[in-house]
Amino acid sequence: MSFETCFPIWDRLTPGQQDRIRSGLFSRTVPKGTVLHSGSMDCTGLFLVRSGQLRACILSEGGRQITIYRLFERDICLFSASCILRSIQFDVTIQAERDTALWVIPAETYQSVMAESAPLANYTNELMASRFSDVMWLLEQILWRSLDRRLASFLLEEAAIEGTAELKLTHETIANHLGTHREVITRMLRYFQNEGMVKLARGTVTIRNGAALRVLNE
């Protein structure tokens, strides 16, 4: 899998623009758990995920965190290069959730090509609109939906991503993802267990009745 085939609008760039991106480009491989970018760090560049999985989250001063979106193979991470857009005034932390290989396009390279290329600027618009939609969805979840629905939604999504009903997740981890406290999650999970929807064991949540969770999530 080459960079050229992964980068969505590659053939709409001029040969000169392609050369500039190619000459700036470098590869990086990081183990699971690596923090690739955080608010206090430099403007790293754009990431294109070759394999693995990243998550973008926001952190509170007290260390609480909430996942705002995830990035999979062929996804592009814009906010690791947030300096390219001076209007972006928020800090996102990017962490590898699996061993991950990625290409990095240096911020200044991307910015200089985008300044002259309508296709690249329009593509960047679409990327940002898509992440914006993720965040609006999250905001609506937090504002309007009750925790039981959010938790059901989270468990079903995790099961779909991991391809298993037996999820290796602590209550603390789930609480961090949903922006709440461990005690709140433990109480809700016990309710789910009492209803036969999940089975709890140390460090594991197993989905026993996905249909019931989906009903909750409707």
Add this chain to the structure above:
Amino acid sequence: MSFETCFPIWDRLTPGQQDRIRSGLFSRTVPKGTVLHSGSMDCTGLFLVRSGQLRACILSEGGRQITIYRLFERDICLFSASCILRSIQFDVTIQAERDTALWVIPAETYQSVMAESAPLANYTNELMASRFSDVMWLLEQILWRSLDRRLASFLLEEAAIEGTAELKLTHETIANHLGTHREVITRMLRYFQNEGMVKLARGTVTIRNGAALRVLNE
């Protein structure tokens, strides 16, 4: 004040692109309270505020609402033309908070110029990034900050916008803006009053100690 002087990157468009925008453009004047755009309505076009004030908010099924940002003179409203970006998948309601005059650029006109103009596409990126930052700020307020800080922040902002310490606001209205319930706001406002920070009367909140509110907001 002409459209050409208000539109930020007007002189970076080609004469042909300027002609297309000028010929599609129309003016609109709406009284305070008018809903200019909502999720279920058509893709109206981009608004450029000539005078007055708009607010963008999201609504729950139950009718609760929360303000996500405001638009003043010379601001451009992108999400009233959300169809121009296929990745935008959320509904925003745009309402006039004062009698408002605006220019409307039809969505298809803007889209066709943006497709070929790197300056316009880059400008649109900056607009979206700026709104994205507003929403991230809001999300962080909701997730991490306690209501007293959010309410103090809201009152100070209103006073700055209206240019007066005597705010014509019901508790219901404040609750809608902050995405919570009237009872919660009433309780917090009474706490503020007991602390000498505000004075409450029917339909009015008067700021008596802005410095104390600002301390709360730090």
